[in-house]
Amino acid sequence: MKIEATGEFRIRVARHAALADPARLRIVDLLTLGDFSPTELQAELGMSSNLLSHHLRTLEDAGLAVRRRSEADRRRSYFRLAAGALEGLVPGGGQDARRVLFVCTRNSARSQLAAALWQQASHVPSMSAGTHPADRVAQGAIDVARRHGMDLEGCLPRTLDQVAEGGDFVVTVCDNAHEELPGLAGAHWSVPDPVRLGTEEAFEAAFADIARRVQDLAPRVLTA
Incomplete structure (x- = not known):
């Protein structure tokens, strides 16, 4: 079996794997609208903080989301879509x-x-x-x-x-x-x-x- 194994291809595989979970796909849907704090995401999703933390780490590891510290309340952070997060997700080579x-x-x-x-x-x-x-x-x-x-x-x-x-x-x-x-x-x-x-x-x-x-x-x- 021949499967392309370039770095770019592996990144695409990781992102598709991360998005295969319904909760993570919903989080990315929300992040396309704007930035959310974990507390705000909890309210939207009705999810425990531990489970949400797991999903957010997975999205970060896959290069789909990034975390930024609030300039107002330094104890608070916001998640946003990573730059180019959704590029290359539609199947098809150049x-x-x-x-x-x-x-x-x-x-x-x-x-x-x-x-x-x-x-x-x-x-x-x-x-x-x-x-x-x-x-x-x-x-x-x-x-x-x-x-x-x-x-x-x-x-x-x-x-x-x-x-x-x-x-x-x-x-x-x-x-x-x-x-x-x-x-x-x-x-x-x-x-x-x-x-x-x-x-x-x-x-x-x-x-x-x-x-x-x-x-x-x-x-x-x-x-x-």
């Missing part, structure tokens, strides 16, 4: 890439929409290509792009061989392309083909699916 290349079979809808959406979400360049390109971009893709403020009118389908370059992070956005290109480094999004149905609803569903995936991936891809 990826360096010169460019993101979106690939589907015909390069007439899904990959064209993905490349256009990527250009709005990231500074990393994007392109699209097809394993067996169509003659033109599907009208449904042009229409759904226009409804969402994008223009695919001048786009032309192209072959993967014409477009692919070293350093590309390749994202296949249809199952046919993914299964035709086994072992290809990158990612796969199993997005249903809207061209098969040809309805406005199918293109809107594909657009929404791709848009969500682009927003999730874009922050994790950095310029190589």
Whole structure:
């Protein structure tokens, strides 16, 4: 079994472990609002002081919370979220890439929409290509792009061989392309083909699916 073991990964594991307890998760929820003294946390949680102390030490050890002495009453202290406490808690690793290349079979809808959406979400360049390109971009893709403020009118389908370059992070956005290109480094999004149905609803569903995936991936891809 291969498991990443970097220092950063171990920190993430420790923080997830600390947050797995319902009481500690509730404490962190409260600390996102502001700073609390142990007495105030006791009142909120209805918890004994010994048990609360245990949870607070665990959060401190995991780097999620820090303690600061009150400037007014030096016998009193306040807990706050540690700087960057919640960074990296959403699963997902980073990826360096010169460019993101979106690939589907015909390069007439899904990959064209993905490349256009990527250009709005990231500074990393994007392109699209097809394993067996169509003659033109599907009208449904042009229409759904226009409804969402994008223009695919001048786009032309192209072959993967014409477009692919070293350093590309390749994202296949249809199952046919993914299964035709086994072992290809990158990612796969199993997005249903809207061209098969040809309805406005199918293109809107594909657009929404791709848009969500682009927003999730874009922050994790950095310029190589």
